[in-house]
Amino acid sequence: METNTTHTTSLRVNGADYRLDVLPWVSLLDALREKLNLTGTKKGCDHGQCGACTVLADGKRVLSCLTLAVMKDGSEITTIEGIAQNEQLHPLQKAFIEHDAFQCGYCTPGQICSGIGMLKEGRAHTREEVAELMSGNLCRCGASKGIIDALMEVKEGGGYE
Amino acid sequence: MTKLPSIGQPVSRLEGRQKVTGSAKYAGEYNVSDLLYGYVVNSTITKGKITAIDTSAVKALKGVEAIFTHENRPSTAWFDLQYADMDAPPGTVFKPLHDNKIKFNGQPIALVVAQDFETARYAATLIKFEYEEEAFITGLVTNLDKAHEPKKGLATMLKPPPPPPVGDFEKAYSCAPVKVAAQYTHATEHHNPLEMYASTVVYEGKGKLTIYDKTQGTINSQLFVANVFGLHYKDVRVLSPFVGGGFGSGLRPQYQLFMAVMASLELKHNVRVTLDRSQMFTFGHRPQTVQNLRFAADAEGNVTAMNHSGIGETSSYEDYAEILTSWSHMLYPAKNTLFEYDLVSLDLPTPIDMRAPGGVSGMHAIECMMDELAYELKMDPLELRLKNYSETDPSTGKPYTSKALKQCYLEAAEKFGWDKRNPQPGSMQRGNKLVGYGMATGIWDAYQFPARVQVILTKEGKLILHNATTDIGTGTMTVMTQVAADEIGLPLEDITFDYGDSKKPFSMFQGGSAITSSTGVAIVAVVKELKKKIIKKAKGIKGSPFSDIKDEDIIFKDGAIALRSNPELALSFKDIMTLIKETELKAKKMAGPDVLKLKNYSKATHSASFVEVEVDKELGTITVTRAVTAVAAGRIINPKTARSQVLGSMIWGISKALHEETILDENLGKYMNANLGEYHIPVHADIHDLDVIFADEKDELINELGIKGVGEIGLVAIPAAIANAIYHATGKRINSLPIHFDALL
């Protein structure tokens, strides 16, 4: 191992500034979970195959397991812990509870972050398109119907900014 | 505030806020101080011996704390029995790092412990193993000649062998005017809960541990750890407040628990071991099965003879059994039956129950066979089911505690529009798609285990309940709170159901769709006990208006006791507690099924699924465009969470029929697609119109609450309904699951 020098990385996560000394091989996901104790972002595969680790990086949804922490030096990261505003749940969070869009809840943070990113992209117009563009987020509990129902409600209500 | 009665209301999950804000913590997320990280190394051969281990490259690495292999592991319990968990099948349990023998590919053979996760993971790749390989077998279909009768043991109680033959099957079958026969095969499946197995072990000193474990049974893990490592039960506390899915995989303690505890005790340190996704394919799966069926009927469509012979797989060291071939006679009253079930021992890990184990595989074969029989008889498949409908259980002659399957058939058929079906295969089309309608029946047991609950009434007049069960996403916490709310007459907000902790009163592992009835019935029993205490205390208060009132004339309402004849005359729990000057009132009680009463009955949940598929004429691609499942499972406590359970299982059914399959390379003895990119489960875009109906089923016999459980029944009928719909669309019978487009080309 020759690359064992740490790199100072600045991240703005959920509105707070952090300076982290990380090895270059530390994923953004592990940095969030292990170094910042932001365990709301989940690890379901570590290989970009499940979507559980989705966060918003400068407003865009990214898979934090496929992103090295050092790559995001200077970026603004929003994780599930930063979605609600002072106790006030985001409309999508409320819709998830209302539509029972989860069972075990392990895919939920990724679904919500991905959902917010997807709605912002403005590419999905129909239910089918929403389902298609959310298909990188697996749910093993089979909560698909509730997830897409919740997204459609928020999309149509327009409350996703 | 929620209104009572709460039972029957679609209450949103009480832990919902934690789950949508990321504050729900799962086993591998307790970032305790001075945590060391373990990474497991797995065998790359399938069978043989480890002959040499070279760890020199790792030892030089900064941050590595320890390496454990069979050569240097600390001594643990010697006897199999001490390793046996509550769900251990007959045989010799697998003991991680026990010796140099390799029993299956992916067997855990070493643990590296380091100061950070990345170092542990890197170090794990640097250890070199030398092996002596031996010949192995891993394919079921190619080794059917080695089938043997399953060994019997404790687990046989929950999974009895098929019932003995009735009548004379061979004779009845050979002279029957209408008969069908077919073979069905099923691929291996892995549970793959989205959360990977993890244990965070907090070393408390003096042989004491607090463990955050991913499990479906906190007490099961606790007993395992205490037995294996020779600790006192009370010194081992296992917590699992949130579990990111289980589906059966957590019914047995998994090897990360053993590894993390071993390292923690040895290093006297806090240790976490988390498995990676490929390791999620190394400790148990739904077994491959091969099933041969022969059914016969008379000319009117009465089923007269049924033969169901199934062969499943097990490991070389345990005899894991499923109830695979016993189901048809619980539904159809044939006079001649022959059921068999055998196992082939393979060099793979022991299978482990996976959602509706046996039931979904067996019923797929049975209900496809029934569909073939209907075509042979030129009879509508639904009509054939109704013609052979039995109010009692033909396999035992006993009545069912309740059976609203007929309503399931009729309500689901109506909602689906079954009457618009043209029975001719290939006759229905939509653009360049062939359209098929298929239906099938589902059945699953209605288990109830003993459970113990403690209840506390606080001086604020609120209720706290304690039970060791987990909530693996089933809605257990919400549903249990609802049960307690109605029994005591308090709003949900004033009740806390405290769970997921081995320190709390007994619960079995969460499996078999049994927890709602098991813990629910115990809650009713213990709250009743508490109510007696409250009344007694209230009567004892000086000048109490209740002193001379009979217990049955006192009601519990809105957090108070009141006079039945004049509810205005009430005394709140809070006032009672103040007046009696006590900080809490407690009761504890064990409850279980009424075995004496129930022995005269059969018990089961039922379902009927109707499915529409579209098959692309050129590409053969299959889409489940619509599905309706009606479920009869007694009283539904929470229609919102119960519906999610059924929807989730319907998606599992779609997955089993069309998507998921662990591909085994028999030459390597190894699973080839051990990752979520190549192990396909349905994504959102695969899921279309799904509908759930709960049949109105009143069951006064099954238990006090009249409930049966909904975790598995929604899955059972779907694969057969899909296969039957594909036949209806294409005229092709594909009896091997999963069905992929290439089978139709």
Ligand code: FES
């Ligand atoms: S953990 Fe990143 S995609 Fe699965």
Ligand code: FES
């Ligand atoms: S809610 Fe369990 S994986 Fe989606």
